[in-house]
Each structure stands twice: as structure tokens, then as C-alpha cells.
Amino acid sequence: MKLPAGTVIAVDGPAAAGKGTLARRLAAELGLPYLDTGLLYRAVGRRVLDRGIDPQDARAAEAEARALTPKDLARSDLRGSLADMAASKVAAIPAVRAALLDFQRRFGAAQGAVLDGRDIGTVVFPAAQVKLFITASVAERARRRFLELTGRGVAADPAQVEAEIRDRDAQDANRPVAPTKRAADAFEIDTTALNADETFSAALAFISKKLDSA
Ligand code: CDP
Numbered sequence: 001m002k003l004p005a006g007t008v009i010a011v012d013g014p015a016a017a018g019k020g021t022l023a024r025r026l027a028a029e030l031g032l033p034y035l036d037t038g039l040l041y042r043a044v045g046r047r048v049l050d051r052g053i054d055p056q057d058a059r060a061a062e063a064e065a066r067a068l069t070p071k072d073l074a075r076s077d078l079r080g081s082l083a084d085m086a087a088s089k090v091a092a093i094p095a096v097r098a099a100l101l102d103f104q105r106r107f108g109a110a111q112g113a114v115l116d117g118r119d120i121g122t123v124v125f126p127a128a129q130v131k132l133f134i135t136a137s138v139a140e141r142a143r144r145r146f147l148e149l150t151g152r153g154v155a156a157d158p159a160q161v162e163a164e165i166r167d168r169d170a171q172d173a174n175r176p177v178a179p180t181k182r183a184a185d186a187f188e189i190d191t192t193a194l195n196a197d198e199t200f201s202a203a204l205a206f207i208s209k210k211l212d213s214a
Contacts, residue, residue: 014169042087133182
């Protein structure tokens with residue numbers, strides 16, 4: 001598929017819906033750079049935790065967001081229940097989001113990109129040529145996250161994984177600034193009964209139809 005120069009593909013949705021797997025694969029297939037925007041919030045949350053600061057302290061969290069370096073994004077401790085929740089807490093702070101906005105926009109504007117997150121199609125790139133909203137039932141998302149954790153050798157309890165996903169979804173969807181929300185012009189793919197290949201095919205079919213009619 002030949003994309004117009006500078007095409008931005010927004011991939012949004014709740015926790016563990018398969019956004020990252022899909023976005024990474026689309027980027028490779030379409031020859032676009034890829035940005036996992038969740039990593040930015042995770043890295044800010046981690047810096048805040050390292051300093052023993054409350055992740056709801058807006059001023060301190062903003063300072064950490066402004067001090068973020070590429071090294072922070074490469075840390076190996078950005079996942080797990082503490083990091084997940086700290087990311088979601090700092091992500092609710094408007095000044096933290098504002099501090100990270102420019103970087104995301106510059107990344108996408110340079111040569112087009114696939115970006116995955118919660119607010120890519122609504123806030124970061126409201127004019128993105130392609131918007132996808134990836135969902136799945138809570139039970140299925142919890143099952144996938146549990147497998148991902150145990151696959152990495154992390155001990156996990158299925159009921160706790162599901163409860164944490166519910167908490168984080170509620171926090172991300174109900175915050176006043178940039179909540180998780182399907183953009184009006186986003187194509188929703190419910191992946192509850194789809195595997196990674198089927199999700200990829202559905203996304204590619206939509207992208208090709210969308211760009212043909214543009
Ligand atoms: O991989 P998973 O779906 O569990 O999470 P993630 O995409 O890495 O995002 C971690 C947290 O960052 C989310 O729970 C959100 O609170 C926040 N986030 C956000 O607010 N906006 C984004 N564009 C991306 C992530």
C-alpha cells in the first residue's frame with residue numbers, strides 16, 4: 001500500500017486491548033515510524049516514584065515530565081502494577097500532558113507515523129488521516145495481560161490483573177483532560193474474538209478503503 005507523505009495513523013483504546021501489537025505491525029508494514037505514547041507517561045510515573053513523590057502532585061510531576069530524557073524511555077521497569085498506576089495518575093495531570101504534547105506532535109509531523117495511546121485521534125492529532133479505536137472485553141484484556149506478565153516471568157494473579165485494568169480504565173476514561181474516547185471518525189475494532197493477524201487484516205482493510213476514498 002502506498003501512503004500519502006506524512007500520513008498519521010492514530011491507534012487509541014483502553015488498557016491491554018492490543019494497540020501496541022497492532023500499531024507496531026502497521027508501522028513495519030507501511031514503513032512509518034512508531035511511537036508508543038504510553039511509554040512517555042510510564043517514564044514520567046517512574047521518575048516520580050523514584051523520587052518518592054506522590055504521583056498526584058501536579059507541580060512535581062510536571063517537572064519530571066519536562067526533565068524526561070530518551071534514557072528514561074529505555075528503562076526496564078516501566079511495566080507492572082505500580083508503574084501502570086503511576087502512569088495513569090500522572091497522565092490525569094493537565095500540565096504533564098501539555099509538557100508531552102509537543103514531542104508527540106513533532107514526532108508525527110516529521111515524516112508521518114503510527115502512534116498508539118488514549119488521545120491520539122482526539123487531542124494529539126485530531127486531523128490524523130486514519131484513526132483506529134481498539135477495544136476488547138475486560139475479561140479478554142485481562143487474560144492477555146496475564147499471559148503477557150507470566151510470559152515475562154512476572155508472577156501475577158488473574159483476578160488482581162482484571163481489577164487493576166478496571167481501575168485504570170475508569171481513571172483514564174473519567175479524567176477531565178484527554179480521557180480515553182473514540183474519536184467520532186475513528187474505526188472501532190472489537191478484538192475480543194480476533195487474533196493479532198485478524199486484527200491486523202481488519203485494520204489494513206480499513207486503511208486501504210479510507211485512503212482510496214480520500
Ligand atoms: O499498555 P497499556 O494499554 O496497559 O498502557 P499504555 O498504553 O502503556 O499507557 C499507560 C498509561 O498511560 C495509561 O493507563 C494512560 O493513563 C496513560 N496514557 C495516556 O494518558 N495517554 C496516552 N496517549 C497514552 C497513555
